[in-house]
Amino acid sequence: MRCRALLAGALALLWSIGVSAAERAPVAQQVLHHGNGSEPNALDPHRVEGVSANNIVRDLFEGLTGISPTGEVIPAAAAQWTISEDGRIYTFALRENLRWSDGSALTAEDFVAGFQRSINPATGNTFAQMLSAIDNADAVLKGRVPVTALGVSAPDARTVVIRLAAPTPYLLGLLSHPTAFPVHRPSLEKWGRDFARPGRLVSNGAYVLKNWVVQSQIEIARNPQYWNNANTVVERVFYHPSEDINAELKRYAADEFDSTYEIPLVQAKALRVRYGKELHVAAYLGSYFYGFNLSKPPFKGNPKLRQALTMAIDREVIVGKVMNGVALPAYSYVPSGTWNYTPQVPDWAAWPREKKLAAARRLYAEAGYSAANPLTVELRYNTHDDHKRIALVMAAMWKQWLGVNTRLINEEFKVFLQNRKLHEVTQLFRSAWISDYDDATSFLDLQTTTHGRNDSVYRNPAYDALLQQAATTADIAARRALLEQAERLLLIDLPVLPIYTYVSKHLVKPWVAGWQDNSYDYHYSKDLQVLAHPERRAAR
């Protein structure tokens, strides 16, 4: 019995090595099982939060634009569009015969209603600000004008017109986000905010919601009313919440999942060896950095100290040893791969390590610290093994090269968020940002004086002015230059200490065709298909 099992395993392995994806034929039963991180908070596109929930909502709904498997903006519900010369009026022509999953016609009015609901404060959409580029959006959000004053209109059933307050070159990418999805008005009227449940949810994407068992699985099935249903292959998709990253990996190893939400960092090297091409690692629009609280000592008015700490850390070691290679070392705040942007890297980034350390020591001394009078600083991070490991290595580097005494303070996430926001007890703190849309402003705006996430209390009128100017500049090249100039300023003032750029990391079975890595980390089920997989040996 054991010999037979071993033989079967060996044959399956040989088969999987010998047969490339190109040689596999699609299977009749097109079903996918995805490990999907945390349980979605909602499936209402205007209330949805987090990557896990967005993965499902993108299958259920469709905006005016979409993202191709390689990460380009492509037409979705809109077949085409035109942009006015001043870059402030976008006119979208919807595809013919668009339908909701209940068979009713999907019109431009549904998109207008979607935008209006999304921005309406009463909806409680935590992503509403993403639409602030639209004319009157801020006034609507503040309740100064009615939602009908929003700059989105439907001159006829197949035309959506969006008027912008200022040119917004990233608008097309932003429209692929759930916050810009349409709403089925009769469902909303009938069920109120509880419309996004199985048996009630009417959607316009490639899939419809079939079943939702909280903490177990969400099942979606092909939507026969979808305009491109003829080219959709996968029949049913199961999204399994999997907060325990190791449990998810085990289910993948047992062939129960076709893809994972992520991988355990500490096992990255072993997984690379074991799974080879099944491990997909790709640049992702996210920055991991530490923030300095500029409103309190020791960092207030002490740019040399901030510079010294920034130069003394070895990012290659952090990425290579702590992150096991599953990240990219970052010297810039805006991640590489951002659309129409070159991240600004300080000159010293290319220096040899010894030269960097010598400069760091000199700056540390000029800031008033020495071996006899070392800096003692508190570093706060939220409870997480990876954050802890990074903090330990950072503290060790500062101790070794500068003599800094770092006190690590580990806080539960909500406590940490509150402390970071209050700016009272923080000195040095962990931070990160994952972009909502592919544009440098998604990162740079955070450091403006009035931004709610300016946890460093960074105040530089010149920086604010550059971003303000960029926001009203229609010329893409000029806008880019302004944004790059703003980042250069930021890297001189250093309210933040860039550490690494995120990467997306998934395991994907070789029989899943159509999965391509992209910087959005979007993988629509409609673009995938299941190929033959006789080597699969799941117990069920």
Place this chain on the structure above:
Amino acid sequence: MMRHAAKRLLMAVPTLLVLVTLTFFLMRLAPGGPFDRERSLPPEIEKALAAEYHLDESLPKQYLRYLGNLLQGDLGPSFQYEGFRVSELIATGLPVSLALGALAMGLALLIGGAMGILAALNHRRLPDYGVMSAALLGVSIPSYVVAPLLVLVFAIGLRWLPAGGWVTGRWSDLVLPVMALALPQISAIARLLRGSLLEVLQQPYLRTARAKGLSPAKVILRHALKPALMPLVSYLGPATAGILTGSVVVEQVFNLPGIGRYFVQGALNRDYTLVLGVVAVYGTMIVLFNFLVDLAYGALDPRIKTA
């Protein structure tokens, strides 16, 4: 008897009220709120969300509102799982936890009981040492080690059983979680029963029973087991309540939709209503099983009943 039972159950009401009240206010003392997140929210959205969940009202008013709803059987809306009522989440999750817990406890009683008797009857002999060593291992190895090991062997290695997941009616989903839940209980029950049986077996009345020529089986099952069950019954009350309301570790490792995980996740997400709901269920279970333990005491030892 009935009066005593009714009195005990009535006493449970103020106990649960104190429990819910304490939990309500302790949760609010924790820093941060349900809508704190990495992203900063515009004040208008924060206000709208607070109003939606009545968080803009004073704390006493929120408390009275919660109690009023509770009396009508409504545990309120979940903050984390939008559109779901807490009672709905518990109604879906509790049967899963109950099924797993009941099976695990049944299995633990059966195997642990047999092991305990076997060890007591073979005191200081090989079976005793064998059972006690196994029980020591079972008690010492935590479920977060046992559960992944079971998955590694039976799901990934042998491919006999699923590594996780839950589909109603599929028995194979139950096997590994039940084993992981039962193992520590088997050990605890075996050790407890062995200890108490050894003590009872020293009693003079059992020497008399044996001297009268009763078979060993009769001596154990009819005369020794009943008084030896007393410490076990005391243990079983809270242990059963605990195991029936779900295990955070086992549910996470096997991706099970029970209510055990809601404790931790609810607290971390400041999902006030969800935590309160789960605490109320857990409190009720504890009260209920302690009550059953008291009844069992009476049945096992008539002196307690008369007292």
